[in-house]
Amino acid sequence: NAGVTQTPKFRVLKTGQSMTLLCAQDMNHEYMYWYRQDPGMGLRLIHYSVGEGTTAKGEVPDGYNVSRLKKQNFLLGLESAAPSQTSVYFCASRGRLMNTEAFFGQGTRLTVV
Amino acid sequence: GEDVEQSLFLSVREGDSSVINCTYTDSSSTYLYWYKQEPGAGLQLLTYIFSNMDMKQDQRLTVLLNKKDKHLSLRIADTQTGDSAIYFCAESMGSQGNLIFGKGTKLSVKP
Numbered sequence: 321n322a323g324v325t326q327t328p329k330f331r332v333l334k335t336g337q338s339m340t341l342l343c344a345q346d347m348n349h350e351y352m353y354w355y356r357q358d359p360g361m362g363l364r365l366i367h368y369s370v371g372e373g374t375t376a377k378g379e380v381p382d383g384y385n386v387s388r389l390k391k392q393n394f395l396l397g398l399e400s401a402a403p404s405q406t407s408v409y410f411c412a413s414r415g416r417l418m419n420t421e422a423f424f425g426q427g428t429r430l431t432v433v
Numbered sequence: 434g435e436d437v438e439q440s441l442f443l444s445v446r447e448g449d450s451s452v453i454n455c456t457y458t459d460s461s462s463t464y465l466y467w468y469k470q471e472p473g474a475g476l477q478l479l480t481y482i483f484s485n486m487d488m489k490q491d492q493r494l495t496v497l498l499n500k501k502d503k504h505l506s507l508r509i510a511d512t513q514t515g516d517s518a519i520y521f522c523a524e525s526m527g528s529q530g531n532l533i534f535g536k537g538t539k540l541s542v543k544p
Contacts, residue, residue, distance in 0.1 A: 324475075351529065358439070362521065362536035363476075378531070410475055413530075422532055423532050424475035 322346050326425035327410050331433045333401040341396040341428050343411030349423075350416045352394035353378075356384060356407040357427075363410065368392055401432045437520050437535035444541045451509040453538045455522030458503060462524040464497065464530065469508045470519045479507070479520070509540075517542045
């Protein structure tokens with residue numbers, strides 16, 4: 321049971337380049353999330369999804385887009401990367417019930433130069 | 434917006450108890466959580482407490498909830514060097530139960 325898998329684990333982008341981060345979960349979870357973690361800022365919610373085909377904005381959505389075409393996958397896109405998007409990105413998933421555990425991926429370390 | 438507040442650092446000696454404190458703002462939060470993050474890793478759920486409970490104990494971990502003051506604490510008894518990590522407090526928000534995290538408390542355990 322792989323849980324939540326993020327790819328890639330590391331990436332360096334030049335300003336203006338685009339990329340897509342992939343999150344895959346094999347637990348049949350309805351809810352999926354993308355967070356970014358910055359020093360001294362904790363985790364901030366970028367976008368989330370409550371089911372296949374649905375997405376919603378979180379606390380810091382600007383500069384990112386997401387898609388949930390399949391229940392098991394949640395993609396995070398950067399159309400034109402900026403240095404301010406240098407961060408560690410975490411994907412998480414959980415079931416529908418409020419007391420269920422959210423499972424996190426291992427993170428993607430993105431550097432934009 | 435809603436905010437979850439934690440102190441950023443805590444240093445204790447091995448064998449002592451650690452107490453990590455957290456304040457939250459949404460009185461309607463149903464569940465409150467403690468997550469642990471080890472270096473270079475994702476977050477792992479340590480424990481959670483339902484909002485109608487005052488205390489929950491799980492082996493070396495004790496969670497206390499003061500709903501009136503919106504204060505949550507995590508006590509780790511007999512702290513070990515392996516407990517060194519960042520500990521995040523989180524509350525669930527809204528009908529979807531999105532997790533809102535504090536900035537994390539870095540626990541350092543000295544031998």
